[in-house]
Amino acid sequence: MPTVSFLPFSIVLGVLGILCVGFTVYWSHHWLGGFAWDGSSHMFNWHPVLMVTGMLVLYGIAALVYRVPLSWEGSKLPWKLLHAALAFTAFILVVLGLVAVFEFHNKQGIPNMYSLHSWLGLSAVLLFSCQWLMGFLSFLLPWAPIWFKVLYKPIHVFFGSAILVLVVAASISGINEKLYFRLTKTPTPYSMLPAEAWFANVLGMLILIFSLLVLWALARPSWKRPEVNTEDLQEPLLQAPK
């Protein structure tokens, strides 16, 4: 694999992340009518913005914390805390993103959880919740035995990437269905690719490229934090009573 340094990669990924959030905000503001927190369709518009910001961009950044070469030296604890804090912030945004769509549905009398998009999306959120909780209990609190940490770590690492696969599928199907809802009865339907359809399709492709870059960075052997000993696993947030 060609040698790529982490800094230029981070800059490209950062720009892509900003574009993903920026495109979603612009779509929601310019075409979908802007934001409110009142159960109207303007409340729904928080859903894509909060999900793309939390479940895609912040989640992706959180997953990559241990790929920062700075994190390879000295204590792992501050990086563990950063990893957990970023993921927790993402989780808060995701919960708000769910509230936005459920409140909108409930106020408008639209059923919840029927589409494949919603099944995928909720699966992603549930897996993410388990992932965060299990990570916290296993790697930050002091009570998990070493054998359990050694067993669980590769599972945590695999689900870090797997959840992102669900996020890609949920984002793509969400954008796709929103465009069908929106552009069915308009003079220029989705099939005639009006400006909004072009714009949101490009957003979908940006989300895909951002996610593939994160998955690539996570899979690169030379970017993985070298585990020189098991001390890393033995450094919890709290110390167990002696």
Place this chain on the structure above:
Amino acid sequence: MPTVSFLPFSIVLGVLGILCVGFTVYWSHHWLGGFAWDGSSHMFNWHPVLMVTGMLVLYGIAALVYRVPLSWEGSKLPWKLLHAALAFTAFILVVLGLVAVFEFHNKQGIPNMYSLHSWLGLSAVLLFSCQWLMGFLSFLLPWAPIWFKVLYKPIHVFFGSAILVLVVAASISGINEKLYFRLTKTPTPYSMLPAEAWFANVLGMLILIFSLLVLWALARPSWKRPEVNTEDLQEPLLQAPK
């Protein structure tokens, strides 16, 4: 990671693959009206069946060829040929799957390539074509220099998984949009989850689980074929003239 042997894993994956194809055939036959090759909606019905069979199940099996422990001993050439042949068969099915939907669109006057599903799906097929061609030129024909094979191999391996991520997103968005198309004007719309919606949503979840299992098997370090020397890379289908 808990010890799992490859044989029981293969059986579970095989059953899941059969379920994915079986569910798609049943949906197309029972609810979508069956099959024809005449430009009608019955021609469209080949599209999901050929895509799930080729781009998901056969592709997934092809990707896992080198995880079969039997492939780790002796010459790599028969396994390379099997890998290429399975992927090529998948490619033929995928091309037929594209013909099915384009012919249907053209005959019915429906525009092509406007939805995000189609952008994602075509990206997956184009990447798959490049992947197959580059793999054939690099690892089966004798002319690629060793330094190029060493450089290209991790790229080929990464895109093997990345293309599957695109396939998941394309499948989920495809099933989701087909259900909206189908169940918009029916007495029990998609939002009331009639039997067809349940069935196709479950198909989407089966596709997701099948893909995650393939990605998991590809990522497992202990299931990777040990590369004891560079002889593997030097064993092409044809011998270059001395």
